[in-house]
Amino acid sequence: MKLKLFLIALLVIGLLAACGSDEEAAEDQTDNNAAETEEEEDAVSTASLVTTGEEFSAAVGEDGTWIIAPLNDVTVEEELVVAGQFHDKDDPEADIYRKIAPYEQDEDRNITESFTIEVPKLTIQSENTLIQGGTVKGDVVVEANGFTLHETATIEGNLTFANADAEASATVDGEVTGTTESAAGDEADAVSTASLVTTGEEFSAAVGEDGTWIIAPLNDVTVEEELVVAGQFHDKDDPEADIYRKIAPYEQDEDR
Numbered sequence: 001m002k003l004k005l006f007l008i009a010l011l012v013i014g015l016l017a018a019c020g021s022d023e024e025a026a027e028d029q030t031d032n033n034a035a036e037t038e039e040e041e042d043a044v045s046t047a048s049l050v051t052t053g054e055e056f057s058a059a060v061g062e063d064g065t066w067i068i069a070p071l072n073d074v075t076v077e078e079e080l081v082v083a084g085q086f087h088d089k090d091d092p093e094a095d096i097y098r099k100i101a102p103y104e105q106d107e108d109r110n111i112t113e114s115f116t117i118e119v120p121k122l123t124i125q126s127e128n129t130l131i132q133g134g135t136v137k138g139d140v141v142v143e144a145n146g147f148t149l150h151e152t153a154t155i156e157g158n159l160t161f162a163n164a165d166a167e168a169s170a171t172v173d174g175e176v177t178g179t180t181e182s183a184a185g186d187e188a189d190a191v192s193t194a195s196l197v198t199t200g201e202e203f204s205a206a207v208g209e210d211g212t213w214i215i216a217p218l219n220d221v222t223v224e225e226e227l228v229v230a231g232q233f234h235d236k237d238d239p240e241a242d243i244y245r246k247i248a249p250y251e252q253d254e255d256r
Contacts, residue, residue, distance in 0.1 A: 050074065056117065060100070066090050070102040070115050070134070079121040079219055081198065082129055096146075098126040102134025103152070111152055123198060123218060131155075131174070139178070141218060142166045143196070149174040162196045162218070197221060207247070213237050214246040221249075 048059035062084035128146035195206035
């Protein structure tokens, strides 16, 4: 009788231990799933999911987000500047990084649908900006280093690099239907010595005595105070050339 009771007690203890292990395993799995879900939600929460041109315009600005993800085709009537410094996944310890991602993907990260961003001109001033998986319909001007046009992306327009560093550090694996030009080349009216400006402050500095022989705004600029174009400069910054200064608020094609 005692032996029988002893065996029953062992059986009960074994069952309780097994139940405890199953509960712990279930809790661990729940914790893991919750952690994975939280990571996915964190990545999306730091993204700007946009559906309109107004939302896209806000998202690419200095107060925008590290990744801009249109959920459909968007159209913007005015020229835009991708500005500000951001980090991968909004982690301040991560690399400087910005991503424009007009596409949808499946669970294996395969692109399932691509979208078009239509804009007259998109100027890239954020370092390490990546355009992936969709189309920018308009001209793109790159002023920052580390620009990448992914092989899955297309620019339906012209691609222009504002300086030699921007061009040298860029990766262009996608399609550009227009021309790809560098403002640092010999054929660009010696713009390597030009001041390419996009703001009133930059224009004000460029026309001063410490400015440059040619001042080339890349868009409309507004200056609140009166200005003086001062200093002596030479054509194309060549001291042997004629004294010369040029303000050139325009863009030109390959035939000038």
